[in-house]
Amino acid sequence: MFTEPQNPGITVSDILLYINCPRKAYFVSRGFELFPEVNVSRLERMLLKELSLTYPEIIKQCSLNADNLCKELEVTLAQICIDLPLLFPRELAGVGRGICDEAEARARAKIPEIATNLLRAVEEYGKEPMLAALTPIKTEPFLSSEKLNLKGVPSKLVCFEGAQVPSILKPGNCPDQGVWASDRLHAAALVLLLEAGDGKEVPFAFVEYVSFGLLRKVIIRSSDRREVIQICRRVEKIKAGLMPEREEEKFCKECNFVEQCTSEPSLMSKFF
Template sequence: MMLNVSSISEYVYCPLKVYLRQSEGHNIQTPAMLRGRMVHEVRRGFEELLKRNLWSINEEMNAKTIFEILMEDVAEFVDKTLLKYCEKESMDPKSAETISRKLKDDFEVESWLMAVKVWKIISNRPKSGSDIADMFFPPVLLEFTIENNELNLRGKIDRIEIMDGYYYPVEVKSGLPPVKGVWKSDSLQIAAYALLMEEEFNREVSVGFIDYMGSCQRRPVFMEVNLREEVLNVLEEMRMMFHEGVVPEMVQNPKKCSKCEYSEICEYSTN
């Protein structure tokens, strides 16, 4: 059975949730899942608009003008995407409007930060818009699908950034990071992508990144031996669960269970 990398973080959160989803065909889409998919799509589009708009920058512009150029067409794109989700995915309009305001506010802050950085760069050393775009957006493979038959593992990496011949996996998360480092589930997920990439590109992957968009932070994950071994151990546990029906003993957690989409059919649910 081919495992999905995305299931690793779910397994760390709750093994039974993964079992119900994949083994018994219970594939429930919650409003939270729909919001997450939509936010991912909007952020991808925002990045493409930034790259396009950077080409219009020149050394005579001040930070405010640069900001205005970076934000060109952004609000319209957000509204158009959210409207599509309301019409085709039956997303609640009030929820969509709340997300729209939050995303627009975030994009304004991020564009201001980028505008100031760009202004400082071109003030010290004039550069063309294309050069600036290359500085902020290195060559990248977006939503790169990858699988390995030996590992029986497949996944879709949010981003693979390529710099000086090195490949870096990047996973984008909409939430907030912990005080230090990254969440355990995120570190295992990015490490699994690193293993797949090493086989695919025949290059060592020494570090990956988690982009926590809730705080506009990028956190590194170093591919240490212990982390690699932990990923392989989790994958083996998941295979045993699916092949032999060996589901790890669950510990009831009211906070987790109350938010789970499988609470009504799970024997461990506290509801």
């Protein structure tokens, strides 16, 4: 007797890769390493993400003016540089002193802007609402939905205006207003997962642009949910072996898979 083939499980990271480039999702599903090594930019992003986790404590304790905030953030960053190898021993094994120093210097250079933006937000929205939006009630909780065949781990869940909502930390650039389309879909995927737990509607999420100290609230629309569900179905097919058509992406130049991607189409891809 034959059993039905199981759909390969998908993760929110698969969705993010797909949004970045469907072919990247294919290569990673075939076991290729996405980041073969930690470079300065990646390490800088890791430092800034860790730093952002300390914002609530710093805002709570510090008498809020730009100088104090900068000083606190600098002291905290120095400590994070010491602690980071303990948090990510495998990723950071073999990363040279030069890379660490440059990444730290770049992260440090962002602190004045982070402090200014945090301070401005506290003044505009009030300390308590800002703390509510930044303080995790759960850090990196595992969420899953059988219906969507999807799993994911938001950076944190926060409790804001009585609702438990996901918050994601983004170390890249920040749009002038709102959030990037890819971040909106990331947030929507996590909202769908959170709703799968207790069935309660989660109307919004937060996106924290950690290199700038900016927090953005994003209302999740039906069109976002629809798009996430469609991507889930496409990623399932990719994980089952479908190689998507190659489209020249703006990320191609710095992509690790350019060699595999530009070689002759594989036999497998001809079958699908």
